[in-house]
């Protein structure tokens with residue numbers, strides 16, 4: 001069983017993000033970067049599938065400048081077997097991300113690709129679906145539970161949908177995107193971290209993969225949300241009702 | 252010159268932080284209004300941390316530890332301090348009562364019988380050096396161990412001993428040969444239940460944890476196999492261990508100060524008085540600016556000392572500097588953080604009031620501030 005898992009480097013969601021003065025991106029000085037939390041869940045799922053099968057390989061792929069190798073190493077420290085770094089200067093838009101991933105998937109020929117349902121930095125939530133379409137593979141998004149058939153031919157995936165869960169069966173190979181409740185990622189142990197330092201990592205340029213990037217999105221401007229106005233403390237329930245009724249007009 | 256922290260340490264620290272927030276924070280919250288936490292809960296937390304791979308991480312892999320070097324150890328301790336997890340601070344990586352490097356000086360049997368169960372979070376020990384008549388001047392201890400027919404008979408009294416009330420065994424320092432000065436002091440492993448060994452009074456302390464107590468030895472007999480390492484090596488073992496202990500205190504104090512400052516700055520930006528956030532007043536700004544500067548200084552001393560120690564260099568002077576500076580700095584910074592919070596700082600909803608008490612002990616244990624300065628001056632005078 002070969003499992004390809006994608007990880008994206010994103011700003012630590014627990015840190016305060018500030019937009020730079022030019023409005024072209026965020027201030028990266030003193031920022032901490034982590035594996036996109038949904039991708040971390042994807043890595044965990046990959047490891048669990050391999051552990052349950054008792055055989056297989058978990059391959060991590062990340063796209064971006066050389067610093068993304070930190071996130072690949074972090075995934076290797078959790079227990080993944082090897083890494084692939086697709087070396088590009090900046091993070092491509094979802095379509096180009098999917099193109100690069102398609103090339104990697106064709107090269108690696110995995111039984112399954114597991115991705116996060118979205119990256120928490122730009123929140124597009126498109127790459128997984130695009131990748132499946134380009135490969136012509138089945139897809140199961142927002143996964144809540146994943147089970148692989150003994151002969152690796154099918155997967156049964158329970159998905160989070162509005163108001164409940166939906167269970168579908170898909171043919172493998174397929175693309176699965178992880179939702180929040182799929183699992184609780186493990187802690188990388190010290191021995192895991194040390195072992196990760198010597199695990200293999202291949203680096204490819206888009207050209208090595210036969211892909212030419214053609215951006216389809218242009219970032220026009222980034223701005224911070226307006227500051228939240230301070231709250232007030234009401235004296236009585238009547239006052240609260242009055243404000244809800246006449247000021248906020250919600251009841 | 253490279254001041255960047257290697258990636259693997261950063262990764263480990265991230266994992267550690269996540270573990271603290273997810274698994275340990277709920278315990279700290281549950282007991283935040285209590286002074287004392289039941290012993291079984293301490294053990295439960297140790298087992299959790301053991302499972303996650305952090306308990307005993309600073310001990311060699313050969314004995315079941317994690318093999319983390321001193322620099323990594325210091326980074327984790329700093330992070331622990333910063334988390335403001337206070338009740339369980341010695342249950343996460345280990346403290347004097349848990350996996351401790353001093354037992355590495357023991358025989359193979361001792362490591363098997365005493366150190367490994369500590370690392371597995373099954374047992375607790377205590378380190379018993381201080382006596383009513385000998386604290387800073389530890390060479391003045393009066394507890395005697397007299398050899399008779401191949402066995403030792405111990406008589407004496409220890410006090411202020413952390414974990415005394417529930418330690419499964421004590422590492423007790425006693426004089427075996429009064430004519431030899433510090434080379435006449437020996438460490439003994441004495442198990443709970445050994446006839447003649449009893450826990451005396453439990454001390455009521457500033458923090459009220461009921462974790463400190465007296466140990467009483469009356470004709471307590473132990474065999475030669477209970478000597479840690481060799482006879483006459485006790486004081487040297489204790490001092491070697493205390494040098495590392497000083498770095499431990501420095502790391503936790505530096506982290507705690509950072510944690511307190513983080514809370515204070517957030518509070519100052521939100522709390523409004525006289526129509527504006529108090530962070531806009533210069534009196535408050537100076538407090539946070541001084542605090543941040545002092546934390547930076549403590550951290551710089553800490554990291555360079557830890558790095559040197561990891562390289563195997565002698566850091567007796569530097570670790571004394573790190574300890575005295577960080578422990579006194581933490582006192583100042585936490586005091587300011589409390590002041591910035593006003594009355595709220597005095598309330599147990601926030602960890603600052605408790606931290607204020609706990610950090611006070613850091614200027615006393617592992618050698619008082621005065622003794623650190625004495626150590627620094629002594630080395631300094633030798634150097635010129």
Ligand SMILES: Cc1cc2nc3c(=O)[nH]c(=O)nc-3n(C[C@H](O)[C@H](O)[C@H](O)COP(=O)(O)OP(=O)(O)OC[C@H]3O[C@@H](n4cnc5c(N)ncnc54)[C@H](O)[C@@H]3O)c2cc1C
Nearest residue numbers: 378379380381385386387411412413612615616617619621
């Ligand atoms: C919370 C806590 C936990 C502890 N845990 C342990 C433990 O687990 N095991 C253990 O063995 N001990 C433990 N101790 C004891 C601790 O190590 C001693 O309290 C400490 O070494 C000081 O000794 P003392 O209390 O006898 O003070 P003293 O030595 O009597 O000192 C009194 C004052 O005189 C000053 N002084 C002494 N000599 C000099 C000098 N030459 N020059 C200038 N000033 C001097 C001291 O700095 C201090 O201000 C603990 C103490 C505390 C508070």
